[in-house]
Each structure stands twice: as C-alpha cells, then as structure tokens.
Amino acid sequence: MTSPAVHSDTLDLIGNTPLVLLKGPSEAAGCEIWGKCEFANPGASVKDRAALWIVRDAMARGELKTGGTVVEGTAGNTGIGIALVANALGFKTVIVMPDNQSKEKMDTLRALGAELVTVPPTKFADPNHFVHTSRRIAEENENAIWANQFDNVANRRAHIEGTAPEIWSQLDGRLDGFTCAVGTGGTLAGVGMGLKAQDEKIRIALTDPHGAALYNYYANGELEGEGSSVAEGIGQGRITANLEGAPIDTQFRISDVEGLDWVAQLLREEGLCLGLSSGINVAGAVALGRQLVADGRKDARVATILCDTGFRYLSTLYNAEWLAAKDLPVFDWLGSS
Template structure:
C-alpha cells in the first residue's frame, strides 16, 4: 500500500467561514494527489476530498446553498419545512442544515438506494419516504412526489435540486475557486459525473472563465444515462441503454443546472461499471481511500482524460463521498456476483470483498 495516504500537495488557501446557525463549515476540502495513478500516467491526478464535508459528501454544498438562497428570497421562514427528492446525499446534507437552522426535513427517495443512506437520514431526524424508482416522466417519480408534498404545506419549500440553479451557483462560488487556488491556476482538465448537473456546471463555469478557456471541462457518464450520447453527438442524440450500480449520477434529461453549462462542455467519457468497481478497490489498496462508486468512476475518468491531454498534464476530479454508505453492496461478494461484477475486482484485491 502507498505510504503517502491522503497526500495533499496544494495549500488550503481558503479560510472556512461558518454560516450563522450552521456550525459546520462546508467546503475548503483538500485536494489530494493520487500518487500511484499519477506515476502510471506521467500526469498529476488530483481528487477533491468532498467526503470531508460535515454531511460526508459534495452535496453539502448544494444543500446549504439552496437553503440560504431560499432564506434570502423569503421563500421560507423559521420553523418551516424543507422537502426534497434525492438519491440520498443531498438529503443527508439538507438534514444536517435543517437541524442546525431549525427546519423540518422531509425526503422522498428511490427505494433502490442503499439502506445505509436511509438509516442515516432518519437518524438525523428527517422524515423519509422510499418510493418505487420510476422514470422522470412518470408522475410517481420521487422528485414529483416531493414537489407535490411541499405544495400541500404552509411555510415549506421543495428545494428542487435538479432544476434550482442555486445548486450550480453554490459550486461556482466555492468549489471552482477552491480548485483554482489549490492548483495555483495550473489546471489542464476537470472532469466529473453529473446527476443534478450542479457540480459540473458551477465548477466548470468558474474554471473555464478563470482560465480564459484553457482548462478543459469534461463530463463522465455511467451506463444508463443519455448525457454521453447527447454531448458526443452535439446535442442530437439521447440514447439510453443499460443501467449502472452507481447511485445519484447519470441522467435521462438536461436539467436546468446542467443546461447553464452543457454547451461549453469539452467532451464526455463513458465509464462502464466494471472500471468503477475495479477503481473502488484500487483506491483502497494504493491510496488508503475508501470511496463510493461514483467517486471511483470520477477517478477512472480523470485518468482517461489525463491520458488524452498527454504527459505532464494536471487533471482534477471530485471524490464525492466515502464507501461507508455503500459498503453492504460494494464489498459484498453475493451482491457483486448478482450484478455480474465480481470478476471486475483485480485478483489480488478480492481479499477486500469480505461481506457475504
């Protein structure tokens, strides 16, 4: 195993500024140098350690940004209710924010999500409604159910993380500037997957503006999403085939958040689940980083983008969250076998798949 676990090669130049009523400062996470992959590619592969946010994921930024925006606009008053449809991490971020700022939190989520997420949400005091996973076009989609629930309440907001552009704005104001400062402006590429589109759009817009167009911004996409085909065809195709074990990423449409930036995306990479699973185990073995599948997918994409840009290039991505919320799946032999993914784990790393 690498002796340089969790290397941080750039100074944390941002000062945490706790928000009144929210004691955990969101953001200012370190940028980690992924030594083994960097040495293999001859590039600098960097991961933004978003699992260090108070709620444990990159979604804390959107959660806090959306609630603060609602308060600023007078859309919610003290004692109100915050309602959202989420695959889990945004809900967890909202649950933290709501506890700190005195709101009730109600979450609708697909019943395909990990039990760890559901348990954590309830532990944080959120009211959770797991509902059948259906397409966005179906009126029973979890997002529509959250919207309709909020409409029936007084002093309540549906945060609408997919189409509320306060999400992307939060990343434009925090994630993008942090990465730019931490790399001292020496950044050739940025790549990440997208669910709501907020992280890619907000971060990408800032980096593109600050670099005067020199930093390439790419989208990474899992199976079952239309975004890779949409971007690679110049907006002509929306082909959706297959499905993915990753949670909270991939999309069947262009959200309002992604729509603020989609025409400026440099390109897209399709990342199969087999590569994501292999990277989950590789990161644990070589860097001591316990990452979820979407984070691993982002790392795979960062490596592929670095190879496209050439030796000596610097590429950053997002380490969205840790594997704690998915360990009953990602490290279960039976679950991986059921998904046809056990063979994706490199032979010498199968020792980590310890759960039955």
C-alpha cells in the same frame, strides 16, 4: 506548520475541502490526477454544498420562513446535506428516496431526524418518480419549500462560487482539465463555469456511467442511454436547468467494472474508502489526463471529485453477495459470496 481552521458557525465546515494527489491514477494517466475530498464535508459528500446554497437562497428570497420544512427528492446524499443544514438553521426536513438506494443512506437520514418517504424507482416521466413526489409533498404542506436540486440553479452557484475557486487556488492557478459525472449537473456545470472564468483553455469533460443519456448527447446530439449502472446519485436522462450552458469540451463513458477497479485500487493502495461515483470520476480523470498528454500537454494536471465515503455503501459495494448478485467483480479481500 499551518494551524487548523477555526470556525464560529458549524455551517462554515461545509466546503474548503482538501485536494489530494492520487498516485495510482497519476501513474496510469502519465500526468497529475488530483481528487477533491468531498467526503470531508460534515455530511460526508459533495452534496452538502448544494444543500447549503439552496436553503440559504430560499431564506434570502423569503420563501423559507421560521419553523418551515424543506422537502426534497434525492438518491440520499443531498437529503443528508439538507437535513444537517436544516437542523443547524431550525427547519424540518422531508426526504423522498427511491427504495433501491443503500440502507446506510436511509438509516442516516432517519438518524438525522428527517422524515423519510421511500418510493419505487421509476422513469422521470412517471408522476410517481421521487422528484415529482417530493414536489407534491411540498405543495401540499403549509410553510414548506421544494428544494428542487435538479433545476434550482442555486445548486450550481455553490460550485461556481465555492468549489471552482477552491480548486483554482489549491493548484496555484495551474490546471489543465476537470471532469466528473452528472446527477443534477450542478457540480460539473458549476465547476466548469467557474474554472473557465479563470482560464478558458481548461478542458471540461463529462464522465458518464452506462445507462445515462448525456454521453451520447454531447457526442452526437441525442439523449439516448446505453447499458446500465448500479452507481447511486449519478446518471441523467435530460438536460436539467443546472446543466444548461455547461461548458463541456469532451466526454467519456465509464463502466461500473472500471469504476470499481479504481475504488478497489484506491482503497488497497492509497487508503481511500470511496463510493462508485468517485471510482467512475477517477476513471474519467485518467481518460482525460491521457487525452491531454496525447495532445502534447505532458505536465498536465486534472482534477476530479471524490464524491462521498464508501462507508455509505457497506451493504452494497462492500458486500460480496450484493456484488455477485449484480454480476460485478467481488473485491478479493471480501472473499466470494
């Protein structure tokens, strides 16, 4: 029996998350589908990794000094990760979020001691977009840095140096495909680059929600979205610095309904309480697995990211009235609105 890991630094708790075989998705795909349990990070999401690399990179370059402040624009999870990392290293945090994100994320940020600024959701071209607002706040405050998760490539280095080697090692170097959705692009690009360095034949797939523009970009060369999604933290309309050069081999577009079907099944049958981004990732992994099997790789193995905990969405995904208001199917155990 292996003893649990022992750490002398709380920040060492970030990363080295478990990998679990997902039975239902594996059966649906006809091959093994593995989920990287990023909800096991201290901040309960994959974004802890980017937060740690970004803050340590700013410290190493001398930009973030004692008593300084980290400012970031985020859908929530990166802000939570930054707040925890900043607390552990003695820094302050200012987080800017769109005001349509889950109440649980906002409450968590306040509980962690971050200063929370909310702004109306708007297009990236609008100067009042949460990303641009966070940049201005950083520029206007002394001894403050802007984390800039979308275009700061310390983000994807977290996955090149951390997540990808972990997956490779956990699967003993036998992996045929990897997929996830894109928010900043750091996870997909970083894991893709890291895995391709181990085996160029590993198929890397984008899993895009409706409303995002990347599916069409990789399929047809044009940044053009179609439809909409309620998923938080994923869906991108531009090629970020983190996404530049990402080794994307194929792409899938997944609806919220399909993603929610997997959220429901994984909770009901496998005891995993996840957010919608994880459900969309799992749907993409099943699609990739089926593609690999159709190409003759009957014993294929596909990995994806289980991004965060469903406990972060109790007022949305797990609320019958909210689901009904969005014209989404209500989980049967919640009853009708």
